[in-house]
Amino acid sequence: MWTYIVRNLFNSLIIIIGVLTVTFCLLYIVPGDPARMMLGQRADVASVEAVREELGLNKPVYIQYVRFMTNAFKGDLGRSYATNREVIATILEKVPATALLSISALFLSSLIGIIIGIISAVKQYTFWDNASMVVALFGISFPQFSFGLIMALVFGHLLKWFPISGYINSGFIYLILPMVTLAFRPLAITARITRSSMLDAMSQDFVRTAKAKGLSTYKVVFKHTLRNALNPVITTISASLAATLGGVFFIEYIFNWPGIGLLAIDSIFKLDFPMIQGTVLFSAIVFVIINFFVDIIYAALDPKVKLS
Amino acid sequence: MQTENSELVKEIQQDDKTRSLWYYSWKRLKRNRLAMAGLYTIIFLILIALTAPLISPFNPNQQILEFAAKDIGFEGDVLIKKSNPDNENENKYIAVKNIIREENGKLFFTDYTDKEESINTSELEFENGSYKQKLKFYLGTDRFGRDVLSRLIYGSRVSLMVGLISESIAIFIGLLLGSFAGYFRGSIDKMVMWLVNVIFAFPAILLIIALSVVLGKGLWQAFVAIGLTGWVDIARIVRGQFFSLRETEFVEATKAIGFKAPRVIFRHILPNCIGPVIVTGTVGLAAAIIFEASLSFLGLGVQPPTASWGQMIFDGYKYIVVGTNWGLAVFPSIAIMVTVFSVNLLGDGLRDAFDPKLKR
Numbered sequence: 001m002w003t004y005i006v007r008n009l010f011n012s013l014i015i016i017i018g019v020l021t022v023t024f025c026l027l028y029i030v031p032g033d034p035a036r037m038m039l040g041q042r043a044d045v046a047s048v049e050a051v052r053e054e055l056g057l058n059k060p061v062y063i064q065y066v067r068f069m070t071n072a073f074k075g076d077l078g079r080s081y082a083t084n085r086e087v088i089a090t091i092l093e094k095v096p097a098t099a100l101l102s103i104s105a106l107f108l109s110s111l112i113g114i115i116i117g118i119i120s121a122v123k124q125y126t127f128w129d130n131a132s133m134v135v136a137l138f139g140i141s142f143p144q145f146s147f148g149l150i151m152a153l154v155f156g157h158l159l160k161w162f163p164i165s166g167y168i169n170s171g172f173i174y175l176i177l178p179m180v181t182l183a184f185r186p187l188a189i190t191a192r193i194t195r196s197s198m199l200d201a202m203s204q205d206f207v208r209t210a211k212a213k214g215l216s217t218y219k220v221v222f223k224h225t226l227r228n229a230l231n232p233v234i235t236t237i238s239a240s241l242a243a244t245l246g247g248v249f250f251i252e253y254i255f256n257w258p259g260i261g262l263l264a265i266d267s268i269f270k271l272d273f274p275m276i277q278g279t280v281l282f283s284a285i286v287f288v289i290i291n292f293f294v295d296i297i298y299a300a301l302d303p304k305v306k307l308s
Numbered sequence: 309m310q311t312e313n314s315e316l317v318k319e320i321q322q323d324d325k326t327r328s329l330w331y332y333s334w335k336r337l338k339r340n341r342l343a344m345a346g347l348y349t350i351i352f353l354i355l356i357a358l359t360a361p362l363i364s365p366f367n368p369n370q371q372i373l374e375f376a377a378k379d380i381g382f383e384g385d386v387l388i389k390k391s392n393p394d395n396e397n398e399n400k401y402i403a404v405k406n407i408i409r410e411e412n413g414k415l416f417f418t419d420y421t422d423k424e425e426s427i428n429t430s431e432l433e434f435e436n437g438s439y440k441q442k443l444k445f446y447l448g449t450d451r452f453g454r455d456v457l458s459r460l461i462y463g464s465r466v467s468l469m470v471g472l473i474s475e476s477i478a479i480f481i482g483l484l485l486g487s488f489a490g491y492f493r494g495s496i497d498k499m500v501m502w503l504v505n506v507i508f509a510f511p512a513i514l515l516i517i518a519l520s521v522v523l524g525k526g527l528w529q530a531f532v533a534i535g536l537t538g539w540v541d542i543a544r545i546v547r548g549q550f551f552s553l554r555e556t557e558f559v560e561a562t563k564a565i566g567f568k569a570p571r572v573i574f575r576h577i578l579p580n581c582i583g584p585v586i587v588t589g590t591v592g593l594a595a596a597i598i599f600e601a602s603l604s605f606l607g608l609g610v611q612p613p614t615a616s617w618g619q620m621i622f623d624g625y626k627y628i629v630v631g632t633n634w635g636l637a638v639f640p641s642i643a644i645m646v647t648v649f650s651v652n653l654l655g656d657g658l659r660d661a662f663d664p665k666l667k668r
Contacts, residue, residue: 011505018506023518030522137656141649143598145605146621146641149628153638157631164629245511250602254625264514268521268606280518284509291509 004299012292017069019284024068027277028061034273038081077281078274082267087278091260097167098259101252102244105179109187109244110237116187117194117233121202122221132191139188145250148181152254165256178255182248186240193236197229204228238294245283333583336661343657349650357464364458365446369613372443372453374403374420377633380448385440387417388433402427407440415439448635450623456636459615460643466616467647470530470600470609475593477535479585482542487573489543490550500543507540516599520608530609534599538592545588549581583662590655594648601644617644 027034035051036043052058055078056067071077077087116136120129155177156164166174201207202225210224252261260279267275319335337343356363375384386401408416408424416426432439447456489500507515519533553559554577562572603609604618612619617640624637 014502015505015509018502019509022506022510022515026518026522137652138645138649141594141652142645143601143605143618143641143648145602146637146644149621149625149637150641153628153634157628157634249511249514249517250605264517265606268517268608271521273521276518276521280510280514283511283514287511288509 001299005296008292008295012288015288016285019281019288020069020072021065023277023281023284024065026280027273028064030273034081037271037273038079038084072281077278080267080272080275082270082272082275087274090263090275091278091282094258094260094263097257098248098252098261101175101178101182101257101259102241102248104175105182106186106237106241106244108179109183109185109240110190112183113187113190114194114233116191118198118221118226120191120195121198122217124199129195133195136188136191139184140192142184143250144181144185145254147184148178148251148254151177151181167258178251178257181255182244182251186237186244189240190233190236194229194233197232198225201225201229234298238291238298241287241290245287329583333658333661337657340657340660342653343661346650346653346657349646350654353464353647353650354468356461357468360461360465364455364461365444366455366458368454368458368462368615370400370454370458372399372401372403372449375443375445375449375453377451377627377636378445378449378453379633380446380635382445382448384443384445386443387415387427387439388435388441389431390433401443404440407438410439447639448633450620450636456620456639459620460617460639462615463617463620463640463643464647466527466604466610466614467597467600467644470527470534471593471597471651474531474534474600475538475589475596477531478538478592478596479542479589480539481535482539483546483578483585485539486543486546487550487578490547491554491569491573491577497547500547504540504543507537510537512537512595513599513602516603517606517608520603525608525611527610530600530603533603534596538596541588541592542585545584546578546581549584550577553577553580587655587659587662590651590658594651594655597644597648597651617641 035048035055035057038051039048056064059067075088077091079085080087080090083090116132120132123129152164155161162177163170163174164177206228207220207225210220215224248259249261249264251257252259253265256262260282264276264279266272267279337347372384372386375382378384385404387404389400389402391400403420405418405420405422408418410416410429413429414426415429415432416424419425429439433441435441445455445457447460450456450459485500485503489497515537516533519536520529523529523532559572559577562576567576600609600616601618601621604616605622607619607622609618610616620640621637621644624633624635624640627633627636
């Protein structure tokens with residue numbers, strides 16, 4: 001087990017180095033002079049030179065690269081062009097809002113997705129199965145921002161059930177629309193995977209045996225089939241985390257939820273490159289770290305995963 | 309489903325001719341009604357995109373500012389100027405409230421600010437016994453008074469083009485890297501998989517956004533940004549296929565004959581993994597269309613005034629916030645959804661058709 005953890009840790013580290021390298025390249029190929037962008041077009045040559053010196057922009061690429069990497073490992077992602085605040089401090093401020101939204105959406109989508117998947121598999125080819133699978137395909141086909149807009153329109157403007165903009169500190173009701181919108185896509189994916197994985201398990205001999213023994217449907221479905229069908233579902237849910245992390249950007253923008261997504265989109269509109277880079281980097285690293293833990297939990301739960 | 313399959317098996321057994329995998333896959337696909345509905349919708353959309361200039365009621369960039377942000381089915385009166393070959397871009401329509409009188413070859417009318425104006429009748433089209441013509445905007449107009457229906461029709465071009473081209477880029481890179489990784493294994497495989505994992509670590513949409521911010525706004529930047537992130541899934545699938553196909557007898561045989569690696573890869577192994585690649589590519593196409601819309605939503609993809617669905621949604625979003633003209637955002641949303649939904653339906657059907665053992 002320990003060798004497995006150490007090896008996974010090493011792999012994750014290598015991926016993080018790759019992620020850092022890609023983000024470095026992203027900022028490096030931005031057209032224009034970062035020092036000028038920080039100071040604005042009217043700044044005098046001397047102060048631009050001073051900033052170039054301070055940021056190491058007059059050094060060769062490889063020195064800039066080493067500098068970027070060491071700074072990044074120390075947690076220093078530079079300063080925002082727009083506010084001149086430290087990027088990492090601004091991002092960390094926004095983490096709780098995004099975490100709350102993503103985790104609640106992931107929880108909602110997993111719970112309902114698995115339930116719908118089970119019902120569809122048990123009642124295969126009935127009305128409920130077909131209807132929920134069409135809805136699930138629908139969920140995969142809708143871009144999250146336009147789904148968000150339609151949710152805002154229907155439940156916010158026409159029915160006036162929920163507020164369409166605001167943060168949880170004004171009440172739980174503010175969480176509902178963004179959460180449901182964000183949950184829709186992972187819910188659809190989870191439901192589809194659960195269904196096909198359940199169907200796979202149900203066609204196997206041990207399920208037939210269980211049925212032949214005269215066990216109740218409840219026991220056959222939950223004790224025998226579901227347990228064996230859950231592996232791909234768990235993989236999908238951990239992959240859904242990536243989808244929620246990606247989807248959260250538009251949802252936060254549309255519902256004005258003050259998290260990392262809103263920050264990222266605002267900085268895209270302002271062309272605040274360090275902030276864009278910071279949010280991209282941050283999401284990718286969070287994803288790698290979460291995956292690392294998911295792999296370990298997975299290995300601990302499932303003896304079939306090769307540890308060697 | 310079960311009986312349909314056994315019918316197909318019977319048919320195959322009675323058929324004396326040996327036919328290709330494609331033939332049977334096509335047969336299976338044709339039986340899947342949902343998938344065929346998806347395929348027909350896609351063909352329909354492609355036809356719309358190709359014939360956009362013929363079928364759209366207006367030029368998509370034609371502005372009539374007096375008719376800005378009108379509701380569905382709005383009808384407005386205009387005077388139509390004769391087309392002027394010297395100045396093609398001149399505004400063709402003059403919005404008009406009332407025609408007052410015609411005098412000495414001049415037409416006097418009130419415009420939308422109730423101001424009296426006049427124009428030479430020789431410059432105007434005369435139809436159905438009047439200079440005043442009615443224009444109908446079936447889906448209303450946007451904030452510049454452009455016809456929403458025409459912009460929807462033209463927007464299909466951008467969506468389909470970006471989807472197809474960027475997915476082609478993705479498939480090209482994915483095939484190349486995936487097959488090298490799967491064929492040579494060892495350190496090449498390790499490097500490719502490292503790259504795959506690194507790209508995979510980024511939320512795809514974010515990486516695409518960051519790439520297009522860096523590359524600048526525009527159409528080809530969108531192709532590149534979406535293509536450069538989309539190849540990962542293809543590479544994985546191809547690599548997996550190569551791992552299993554590499555052990556088969558026919559690959560052994562090619563090696564025994566002494567074929568060089570490129571010939572074995574491209575002539576012998578790759579054609580055998582086209583099925584899964586098509587399926588993954590279809591899913592990728594659906595994703596690429598969504599990504600394109602997301603980019604235009606952020607103002608990064610195709611630049612105005614070119615019509616694109618994502619941009620229309622972004623413009624309409626401002627109206628939803630105030631609670632008017634919801635159609636501006638809803639119609640392009642529906643257009644994207646229908647497109648992606650049919651691509652996904654086809655993708656599901658293709659998966660079943662290529663691999664009948666799998667269930668939906």
